[in-house]
Amino acid sequence: MPTIISEIEVIQDTTSIPLVEPIKTDLYVSFNEDVLDYNYNNSAFANEDVLINGILNENILNDLNNRLQKFEQLQPNWNGNNTWPPSKESIKNANYIFNLYLEYLNNNLEFPASIQIVPLNCGGIGIELSTDIASLELDILNSEAFKSVPQIFFLLTDDEKFEEESIITIGGLSGLFNQLHTIE
Amino acid sequence: MNSNIELISSDKLYRRVHYYQIIRDNKTGELRPQSDAFSNTTGTLNMSVDIAKLRYAPEESLILFPDDSLVSFKIELATELNQDVIPDPIKENNAHANVKGEKNKRIRRIFAKKAEWEILKEEKK
Numbered sequence: 001m002p003t004i005i006s007e008i009e010v011i012q013d014t015t016s017i018p019l020v021e022p023i024k025t026d027l028y029v030s031f032n033e034d035v036l037d038y039n040y041n042n043s044a045f046a047n048e049d050v051l052i053n054g055i056l057n058e059n060i061l062n063d064l065n066n067r068l069q070k071f072e073q074l075q076p077n078w079n080g081n082n083t084w085p086p087s088k089e090s091i092k093n094a095n096y097i098f099n100l101y102l103e104y105l106n107n108n109l110e111f112p113a114s115i116q117i118v119p120l121n122c123g124g125i126g127i128e129l130s131t132d133i134a135s136l137e138l139d140i141l142n143s144e145a146f147k148s149v150p151q152i153f154f155l156l157t158d159d160e161k162f163e164e165e166s167i168i169t170i171g172g173l174s175g176l177f178n179q180l181h182t183i184e
Numbered sequence: 185m186n187s188n189i190e191l192i193s194s195d196k197l198y199r200r201v202h203y204y205q206i207i208r209d210n211k212t213g214e215l216r217p218q219s220d221a222f223s224n225t226t227g228t229l230n231m232s233v234d235i236a237k238l239r240y241a242p243e244e245s246l247i248l249f250p251d252d253s254l255v256s257f258k259i260e261l262a263t264e265l266n267q268d269v270i271p272d273p274i275k276e277n278n279a280h281a282n283v284k285g286e287k288n289k290r291i292r293r294i295f296a297k298k299a300e301w302e303i304l305k306e307e308k309k
Contacts, residue, residue, distance in 0.1 A: 078202075080200075080225075080249075082225050082226040083226070084226070114208075114210060116218070118205045118207065118218045119205070120220050120223070121220055121223050122223065122226045126218060126219070126220050128207060131210065132210065132211070137219060137289060139220070139289070155219075155293060157290070157293065159211070163290060165290050
């Protein structure tokens with residue numbers, strides 16, 4: 001069973017979440033037709049590799065956006081009694097976090113990375129960012145997403161010797177991204 | 185009644201997994217449920233499961249949700265994670281039980297990593 005090395009550090013942040021702009025792929029993607037893998041699988045179970053041969057995969061952005069739109073169409077009780085669809089605010093937050101993460105990756109192109117997203121039963125969006133070694137799970141709940149400084153529940157783990165579960169705000173995410181990519 | 189059924193640690197429990205909550209594990213490369221597939225019913229400490237030995241076949245647990253998939257785990261895993269397993273037969277499901285206890289993200293992830301597929305539907309109908 002994993003050992004908890006550090007836990008419960010609530011990071012306070014007074015910054016507000018900026019308004020979310022639509023994802024602009026050209027802002028993040030260094031496009032190289034010779035290297036991009038066009039065999040990308042657009043199924044729901046695709047391995048969401050963000051980086052392919054050191055180049056950001058622009059298909060991931062379209063796929064994430066498409067999937068968020070599908071989540072937005074879910075109805076109450078979509079997964080049994082007392083399950084709720086993600087709110088527009090949750091989706092905006094998720095969208096903003098994608099951009100933050102992709103911007104982070106764009107500055108650190110040597111890292112392997114994947115992004116996968118799920119709707120949460122209680123209402124919200126779950127994001128799982130993964131490297132070959134560790135994963136960062138982020139939960140954006142509807143009940144938090146409308147706040148000016150939403151709190152995000154996270155679990156950072158390598159499923160072996162490192163595990164940290166706590167709450168963070170968007171302002172602290174870049175530090176978590178760094179941790180995710182430096183766990184050895 | 186089934187609420188008095190005797191359960192042992194090696195008994196299997198079934199948990200339904202929605203199509204949208206299946207992801208690919210970064211380490212194994214295999215499909216697995218995402219952690220949230222093991223969350224409690226909103227506002228309760230209960231996660232609904234079916235007791236496998238009270239089902240004729242795993243498919244019986246998906247009659248109302250034919251697009252979904254099904255995983256199983258043993259009661260001993262729930263016990264290791266400080267959960268109680270309480271039979272709770274209901275009118276439409278005699279095999280129903282609750283896995284009762286707090287489930288933080290760590291616990292949900294352990295369920296997600298250790299559960300085994302009984303039925304995996306890779307295509308949404």
